[in-house]
Structure formats: C-alpha cells, structure tokens
Amino acid sequence: MPIKHPRLWTYSLPVALVLLAPFNILASLGMDIYLPIVPAMPAILGTTPEVVQLTLTLYMIMLGVGQIIFGPLSDRLGRRPILVSGVCVFAVTSLALAMTTSAWLFVLLRLVQAAGAAAMLVAIFATVRDVYADTPESAVIYSLMNAMLAFVPALGPIAGALIARYCGWEGIFLALCFSALIALPLVLPKWHETRQSREHSSRADFSVVLRNPYFWVYTLAFGTAMGSFFVFFSTAPRVLIEGAGLSEMGFSVAFATVAVVMIATTRFAKRFVARWGISGCVTRGMLMLLFSAGLLGVGEIFLTPSIWSFVFPMWLVAVGIVFTTSVTANGALHEFSEMAGTAVALHFCVQSLIVGVVGTGAVIALDGSSAWPLIAYTGGMAAITLAMLIGLTRYKQQR
Structure with a gap:
C-alpha cells in the first residue's frame, strides 16, 4: 500500500x-x-x-x-x-x-x-x-552503528x-x-514509517545502482574498512594467544580496546565530516589504513608478537574505519533517495562479498598466525580504493 x-x-x-x-x-x-x-x-x-x-x-x-x-x-x-x-x-x-x-x-x-x-x-x-x-547527523549514526557491531564480536x-x-x-x-x-x-510505537511514496517501476533499480560509479567507489571503501576489522578478528586469536601468550581474558580485553577506540573517534565524526566532506573523510581513512599496514609490517619483521606490535596499529586502523564508515553510505547512496532500500541492500551485499571473498582469501593464502593477512588486506585494499577515488574525482571534473 x-x-x-x-x-x-x-x-x-x-x-x-x-x-x-x-x-x-x-x-x-x-x-x-x-x-x-x-x-x-x-x-x-x-x-x-x-x-x-x-x-x-x-x-x-x-x-x-x-x-x-x-x-x-x-x-x-x-x-x-x-x-x-x-x-x-x-x-x-x-x-x-x-x-x-x-x-x-x-x-x-x-x-x-x-x-x-x-x-x-x-x-x-x-x-x-x-x-x-x-x-x-548521518555520520554520527553510521559510525556509532558500526562501532556497536565492533563490540559484538568481542563481547558476544x-x-x-x-x-x-x-x-x-x-x-x-x-x-x-x-x-x-x-x-x-x-520500539515499534515510535518507529514511524519513513519511506516516501513512489510511482515508478523498480525493475531497473538494480541496474541503475550498479551502473553508478559513486556506488562502487564508496562501497569498496566500506568493504575495505570493515574487511580490515574482519581480518583482524580472524587472525587476532592466533597472534595474541598463541604468539604473544595472552590469556583468553587478556585477549578479550585487548580485542575490545579496538572497539573502544572506534567509539571514542565516533564522538568527533560530525565535526570531521563537516570539515572534510565525504571524499575527504574517505581519503584520510584510506591513508590511515595504509600507514597502519606499514606499522604492522614493521612489527611483523622486527618485533615479536605483542599488544604494541599488533594491537596498537589496530587502534589507528580503528580511527581509519570510523573516518570511512561515517560517510561511505551517504557517498554510495546519495543519488538513490527514491529507492534507498534497493540501494542499501546492494551496498551491504556487495561489501559483504568483498569482505568475505577477499578477506577470507587473505587469511587462507597467507599465514593466519601472523599479521601478514591483515597487512596485505588493509594495505592492498586501501591502495586500490585511493586509486578509485582519484578516478572518481576525474570523472566528476569531466561531467
């Protein structure tokens, strides 16, 4: 109706x-x-x-x-x-x-x-x-929602x-x-319907969304950010418990600190989005991920596994994740206000496939008891996303 x-x-x-x-x-x-x-x-x-x-x-x-x-x-x-x-x-x-x-x-x-x-x-x-x-406000909402999801794997x-x-x-x-x-x-008594009425057919909705370059660039950025956390989640138990010798409780606390950093950074999301805009936030987020991948590489080559060599760089990754996820949904979906549900569905489906396929591939192909899968995914995907952002900027200038 x-x-x-x-x-x-x-x-x-x-x-x-x-x-x-x-x-x-x-x-x-x-x-x-x-x-x-x-x-x-x-x-x-x-x-x-x-x-x-x-x-x-x-x-x-x-x-x-x-x-x-x-x-x-x-x-x-x-x-x-x-x-x-x-x-x-x-x-x-x-x-x-x-x-x-x-x-x-x-x-x-x-x-x-x-x-x-x-x-x-x-x-x-x-x-x-x-x-x-x-x-x-959308930046605060998105970043807080993603920070909540970061706590679930730690406390769930x-x-x-x-x-x-x-x-x-x-x-x-x-x-x-x-x-x-x-x-x-x-919740239901206060959850008012927000969908706008629409008269057009939605048969072409998928193709309209999938042809949009903004959708692909910002969905890839979202997958890069959340995939970095997924690979961390997949490798951290072996690195910190087996490699660094932490207890299960010590591991849980160290793991949870990454989510704490995400929530703390979220406090400033509205401010930095207003200052840098969507593309500026994503660019800074990807640069933060690249820098963190470099620190992880230094720690893997020259140091033994520890909180400082593995978790500290992840605090910086957490900041980059918030910079990115605060704005990627708006960046990917801003041209689809009349079919937001369809666009949201594709946004999360595509990013979950990126995380699942590429992230799992990195863990399987590289040594899952080391930081190398995280280094490869975080650094490699951030570099690809930055290249696509540059291409998107040129695309906008030509329009």
Whole structure:
C-alpha cells in the first residue's frame, strides 16, 4: 500500500540510536554469540563438523545476499513492515533452533534466521537513509552503528559462553528469541514509517545502482574498512594467544580496546565530516589504513608478537574505519533517495562479498598466525580504493 504521508522522525540522536541499535546488534549477535558452542554442536546434532560449519557460513552469506530481496520490498512496502517481519522471523527461528537436534533442520533454521536478520538490517539502514540523508547527523549514526557491531564480536562469544555454562546451549537461542520479542513492542510505537511514496517501476533499480560509479567507489571503501576489522578478528586469536601468550581474558580485553577506540573517534565524526566532506573523510581513512599496514609490517619483521606490535596499529586502523564508515553510505547512496532500500541492500551485499571473498582469501593464502593477512588486506585494499577515488574525482571534473 502506498504511503502518501510518511511521518518525519524528530527524535534526538540518542533516542534514534535507542530505536535502531537493538536490531543492528541482534543481527550480528546471531552469528557471534553462537561461536563458543560450535565445537560441541557435532555431538549435539549427531553430525560432522563440516555440517556445523554450514550453520556459520550460510548465516554470513544470507546476511549479505538476503538484503537484495528485502531492499526492494522495503521500497515497495515500507521500512516498518520489513522490520516487523524480520524480527518475527528471527525470533521464531531462534526459538525453533533451541528445540531441535536434527542436523539438517538446524542448518535450514539458521538460514531462515539469517534472512530475518537481513530484513532487520535493511529496515534499519534504509530508515537512516530516509531520515538523515545528506546531514551531519548521518555520520554520527553510521559510525556509532558500526562501532556497536565492533563490540559484538568481542563481547558476544563471552556472553554465549556464560549462557551456555549456566543454561545449556539451548539458552543461547532462547536469549536471542526473547531479546527480539522484548525489543519489538518497545520500539515499534515510535518507529514511524519513513519511506516516501513512489510511482515508478523498480525493475531497473538494480541496474541503475550498479551502473553508478559513486556506488562502487564508496562501497569498496566500506568493504575495505570493515574487511580490515574482519581480518583482524580472524587472525587476532592466533597472534595474541598463541604468539604473544595472552590469556583468553587478556585477549578479550585487548580485542575490545579496538572497539573502544572506534567509539571514542565516533564522538568527533560530525565535526570531521563537516570539515572534510565525504571524499575527504574517505581519503584520510584510506591513508590511515595504509600507514597502519606499514606499522604492522614493521612489527611483523622486527618485533615479536605483542599488544604494541599488533594491537596498537589496530587502534589507528580503528580511527581509519570510523573516518570511512561515517560517510561511505551517504557517498554510495546519495543519488538513490527514491529507492534507498534497493540501494542499501546492494551496498551491504556487495561489501559483504568483498569482505568475505577477499578477506577470507587473505587469511587462507597467507599465514593466519601472523599479521601478514591483515597487512596485505588493509594495505592492498586501501591502495586500490585511493586509486578509485582519484578516478572518481576525474570523472566528476569531466561531467
């Protein structure tokens, strides 16, 4: 049903974050809170580790690719219905996961659970685009949302381990279910529909977005920034626990400091976006990543693994991530206000494929117990993104 008069959000940034954050966190928590019980799941489900691995792999794939489905639907039906549907699917499948010990049903339910998470993410970021497009506040929203996601991989597994210890593995999925069911009725009365009515057909939406050079450059920048954190997440346990000799708790604290730096930098996001603009922020972010990759290289060659040789450069990477992610969504989507849902879906799908394929490739191809995968990904992708930014500048000058 067309929405003729969507209600404007007039909330302060803290209130808007309270509305948006629960579903942003839940979508990622569905992956990370489950990690501590993965080694035990083959025995619980009576299957092989390879089948259990599918419950992780398919969740990650659906989280990105599923947005292609829900993006256009949110443009047609509205952000609010997609949010409600996504939360309900996520909650019901989480409950079902806690009640089954059938391996293949478990895999299928994880896939459907990820579809609900993807719908939540589309509703969240399309709403942000509707409400805060081309405003300084959008930088604060985007950077804070990404900083929250940085905390989930650090704290999610700890929460999962504690829940599993005292409530069993089923408690993890019951916690996800109850969290979703509690958040929805609290948030929904204030979550007004923000989609603008649209009369044109959306058949060509995908091609319109994919032909746009701004979309590709800023989506690549987003993938470069978030992929740097993904590769850090993938290599840090071996580098810091096995190489540097940190305890599991020491590792968790060191890991969490990177997210703390991201949140601290976010405090100044509005200021530096106003000063540097979109392209200036991304350029500085990529230069920060290149410099950090150089420091990591020095530490890998001349020093032994430690917090100072591995985590300190990641604090600088965290600053570069905030510089970049504060503006990349607006940079990629600024020409698509009438089909924000579709554009958001492609933006997150493409960047998740960049992170998954290139980031995983770096970890597999290089020594995952060293900083080399992080050096290669962060430095290489930042250099490519800077080259594309230069090309985009020339493109704008020729128009």
